Amino acid sequence: MVQLHTQRLLLRPWQSADAELFAAMNADSAVMEHFPACLTRAESDAMIERISNHMTTKGWGLWALEAPTLAPFIGFCGLWTVSFDAPFTPAVEIGWRLARPFWDNGYAFEAAQAALAFGxxxxxxxxxxxxxxxANVRSWRLMERLGMTHNPIDDFDHPRLPEGHPMRRHVLYRKQRANL
Ligand SMILES: CC(C)(COP(=O)(O)OP(=O)(O)OC[C@H]1O[C@@H](n2cnc3c(N)ncnc32)[C@H](O)[C@@H]1OP(=O)(O)O)[C@@H](O)C(=O)NCCC(=O)NCCS
Structure with missing residues (x-):
């Protein structure tokens, strides 16, 4: 399975010790502000299972983020095969979630740059x-810092959320391979 190194981070497959820290992060209402709900321990563990299965099948995916010498697990960042139908699918997405103490250090940007280059x-x-x-300004600002572009024509209603749900409308950002 692929591991990626950056100046300050290791993007690695998940380990059993990550589960507790991941569950704490998924129970933090600041981290989960822009999701429909915080996750229970069982939901958090099930998410690791899905992420690990994708990683085993593909060899790459949503990597656990380690900050060597600082912290064994600070969140995740990486690539994911979009698992619902939308006008832009089939597609591979880049995603991220960091524990609150590790925001505002450029870690998500650093990890995402490596994941984008890999992809x-x-x-x-x-x-x-x-x-x-x-409303998730931090997330779409990160997309913009990464050189991803937004065309409002691509914005879509997330099919996993019911009609009328306040989080249904999504903005879509894209980044294409340079030599296309
Ligand atoms: C989205 C998320 C990953 C963004 O994290 P972040 O820390 O804001 O993003 P970055 O790693 O790019 O860090 C950027 C900030 O670090 C600052 N920074 C400090 N040191 C830096 C460095 N060495 N390099 C780059 N930026 C640095 C930047 O100036 C910037 O701050 P600013 O916005 O005030 O200018 C984080 O808010 C999060 O996990 N949110 C909850 C989960 C979530 O919503 N995920 C997305 C779902 S779609």
Whole structure:
């Protein structure tokens, strides 16, 4: 399974010791502000299972983030095969979630740069997308810092949320391989 190194981070497959820290992060209402709900321990563990299965099948995915010498687990960042139908699918997305103490250090940007380069240059994917709700300013600003672009024509209603749900509308950002 692929591991990626950056200046300050290791993007690695998940380990059993990550589960407790991941559950604490998923129970933090600041981290989960722009999701429909915080996750229970069981939901958090089930998410690791899905992430690990994707990683085993593909060899890459949503990597656990380690900050060597600082913290064994600070969150996740990486690539994910979009698992619902939308006008932009099939697609590979880039996603991220960091524990609150590790925001505002550029860690998400650093990890995401490595994941994007892996996806576009090493895997040779023609495009990577990312999406969030308009209120998640930190997330879409990160997409913009990464050079992803937004065309309002791509905005969509998330099919996993019911009609009328306040988080249903999403903005879509795209980044294409440089030599396309
Ligand atoms: C989205 C999320 C990952 C963004 O984290 P973040 O820390 O804001 O993002 P970055 O790693 O890019 O850090 C950027 C900030 O660090 C600052 N920074 C400090 N040191 C830095 C460095 N060495 N390099 C780059 N930026 C640095 C930047 O100036 C910037 O701050 P600013 O916005 O005040 O200018 C985080 O808010 C999060 O986990 N949210 C909850 C989960 C979530 O919503 N996920 C997305 C779902 S779609």
């Amino acid at each position: 576009l240059d090493t895997l040779g994917l023609p495009e990577i997308v990312s999406f969030t709700i308009p």
